Amino acid sequence: MRLYGRSRRMRPPMEPAAPEAPQEPVISVRGLTRVFGSDQRAVTALNAVHVDVMPGEFMAVTGRSGSGKTTLLNLMAGLDHPTSGTVLFEGSDLASLSDAELVDLRRTKIGFVFQSFGLMHLLSAYENVELPLHINGVPWRERRRRSLEVLDLVGLGPRVRHRPYELSGGEQQRVAIARALVTGPDVLFADEPTGELDTATGRSISHILRDVASYRGVTVIVATHDLALAGMTSRRVEMVDGTLSEAEDPPA
Numbered sequence: 617m618r619l620y621g622r623s624r625r626m627r628p629p630m631e632p633a634a635p636e637a638p639q640e641p642v643i644s645v646r647g648l649t650r651v652f653g654s655d656q657r658a659v660t661a662l663n664a665v666h667v668d669v670m671p672g673e674f675m676a677v678t679g680r681s682g683s684g685k686t687t688l689l690n691l692m693a694g695l696d697h698p699t700s701g702t703v704l705f706e707g708s709d710l711a712s713l714s715d716a717e718l719v720d721l722r723r724t725k726i727g728f729v730f731q732s733f734g735l736m737h738l739l740s741a742y743e744n745v746e747l748p749l750h751i752n753g754v755p756w757r758e759r760r761r762r763s764l765e766v767l768d769l770v771g772l773g774p775r776v777r778h779r780p781y782e783l784s785g786g787e788q789q790r791v792a793i794a795r796a797l798v799t800g801p802d803v804l805f806a807d808e809p810t811g812e813l814d815t816a817t818g819r820s821i822s823h824i825l826r827d828v829a830s831y832r833g834v835t836v837i838v839a840t841h842d843l844a845l846a847g848m849t850s851r852r853v854e855m856v857d858g859t860l861s862e863a864e865d866p867p868a
Contacts, residue, residue, distance in 0.1 A: 648701035674829035679855030727796030786817035
C-alpha cells in the first residue's frame, strides 16, 4: 500500500529539559563575629553567625533589644567591619572592597530604611526621594520618572510636594521606603521600620515591604520587634545573645 505525500520522518525523541541552576545566595554570612571594646570591657555582639539569604527573600531578624539584630544588618550591608568571619554580597567579600567600592555598592545595590525615617526636613517628599539619584548623576528626566514611580508605588503620589513636617509618621516612612527603592537596589535593609508607628500604620508599611519582595523581586531583610511584621515575612530568624537560629514557627 502506497502512502501519498511525503513520507513522515521519525522525529528524534525530545531531550529532557536541563534542570535549572540552583540560585546562589545574594548574601552569605560565615562565622561572623563582632566584638566591641577590648579586654575586660569587651562585649560580643555577634558570635560565629552563619546565614544565607536568597534573592527575593523577605526575611525577618527578631530578638530582644541588644541581641545583635542591628549589628548583623550593619555588617551585612557593609556599614561595619566584623572582628572575624566573612560577608559575601553577590559573591564579593565585603572585606576585600575598598572604601570607594563599598560606597558604590551602597549607592547602587543596597537600600536602607530606618526607624527614625532619616528624611531631610527642608526637602519635599519628591526631593528626598530624588536626592540619591542626583548624587549618582542620573539625568533629571530619569530622576523625575523614577522618583514619581516609587512615590506612586508607596501611595504618596498626591503628596509629593509636602515636606516631612506636613506628613504623618506613616507617610514619612513611605517616603523613606521610596527613597530606598529609587536606585533599584538588589537588597533592602529595614531596621525597626514600624518601631515608631501605631499598629494600623505599621501594618500598612509591612504590606508595602512584603509587596516590594513579592512583586519587585527585591530581597528585603528587616530587624524588628513587631510580630505582625515578622508574621508577614517568608522566613524568620532569631537573635539570642549574639547567636542566630532559624525560627521553627512563624509568629502569629
